[in-house]
Amino acid sequence: MNIEDLRWFAVLAETEHLTEAAAALGTSQPNLSRSLRRVESAFGVQLFEREHRGVRLNPYGRLVLEAAQAGTAAVDSARRRIDALIDPESGMVRLGFLHSVATSLVPDLLKAFREVAPSVRFALRQEPSHDIVQDLVSGEAEIGIIAPRPDPEAFGWHLMEQQRLCLQVPPGHPFASRRRVELAAAADEPFIGLRPGFGFRRISEELCRAAGFTPQLAFEATDLATIDGLVGAGLGVAVLPAGAVRGSDSGAVSVPLAGVQARREVGMAWRLRTQLTPAAERFRTFVRSRPATST
Structure with a gap:
């Protein structure tokens, strides 16, 4: 059983008719019947009472319908949120940076980037370099502004x-x-x-x-x-x-x-062999287009 089986089950519970539900879902009646059997097998009980003109939920089915509606709604919400996060125009960049650049380099950089990408959001983590490295490894951060340079075998680097x-x-x-x-x-x-x-x-x-x-x-x-x-x-x-x-x-x-x-030397680091989200890739490209400065 998968989330689509639960989605099909909810449509069948609404229409109470296999043929109508299959048509609404754009599938065949045999496919819908096999999907229903997977759901019933997963719960170990029959969920519909078969009637002459269709099907009707029994008490077990009503319990499963409540869970199916909540589960599919939660999955749909998560998909919408993920789509928003990875949108290069309005997505989220998970950025870790050093305390020592919090009042100088980072504010200037974010201000400049927002001029070209005003809808992109940031999840910021201000912490020591060893914590930034761990966040890059775990995925809590996609990009780090860090010094000194981390292991070149594991991390990409751009001098800033x-x-x-x-x-x-x-x-x-x-x-x-x-x-x-x-x-x-x-x-x-x-x-x-x-x-x-x-x-x-x-x-x-x-x-x-x-x-x-x-x-x-x-x-x-x-x-x-x-x-x-x-x-x-x-x-x-x-x-x-x-x-x-x-x-x-x-x-x-x-x-x-x-x-x-x-x-x-302060630079931007990212984990090698890991694909950045579109918003983070856009930010990395922006940073790499800027020449390194000296103070």
């Missing part, structure tokens, strides 16, 4: 932005007036950083390790705006991407880090 990394220092700090600073010069400073598990936490730790020290963390936050605010309040210094905190009035000063490796 190269971010210069800076040492964020309190106002009046001795480094605040410098044009550039070596990260090693901040080895004795208290640091404000992200909690473990965030992709940028790993990047900043690797930079400090390359500079020859392990940062002494005064506080671990979950977003860059909090880090910027705490640095501005004088609680420590931090490594942050340039322009990652937009519209801040903390007073913290961004001093570019010296060294050609002091960059973070």
Whole structure:
């Protein structure tokens, strides 16, 4: 028995006549009879009383009719909702993105995309990079805006932005007036950083390790705006991407880090060997048409 058998059963229950029901369904009477037998076999009881001029539901049949109507209505509703979600003009894009691009890259990108696709909707997930990767694997997200680049064997990648990394220092700090600073010069400073598990936490730790020290963390936050605010309040210094905190009035000063490796690459990732929905494919094409930027 399948959902179409239940749909045919409901039509037969309405017409109470095999020939009329078959005509309404555009099928033959033998096909309808076989469908009815599948339904009755599935429930283990006879659902109609056969009469001289047709058929009539018995008490078991009335119970099954109620369930059949509810079930087919639910399936039809799901089909309509899926059709709406995959419509490239008004569908849904499941997008995961980093906390660190939530006030800069992502708002600008979505604003630009809505100018060309105003009816496309987004299911947004703001989370650490390892969670975005898991969401791409599970299908909870179709596209991720992430750093660093995930496994190239499993994920496609498009570079979107190269971010210069800076040492964020309190106002009046001795480094605040410098044009550039070596990260090693901040080895004795208290640091404000992200909690473990965030992709940028790993990047900043690797930079400090390359500079020859392990940062002494005064506080671990979950977003860059909090880090910027705490640095501005004088609680420590931090490594942050340039322009990652937009519209801040903390007073913290961004001093570019010296060294050609002091960059973070942010890009769009998607799972390979998985077909995107039309709306997500349209968004991916749009993003790939835009040149990578540098900050």
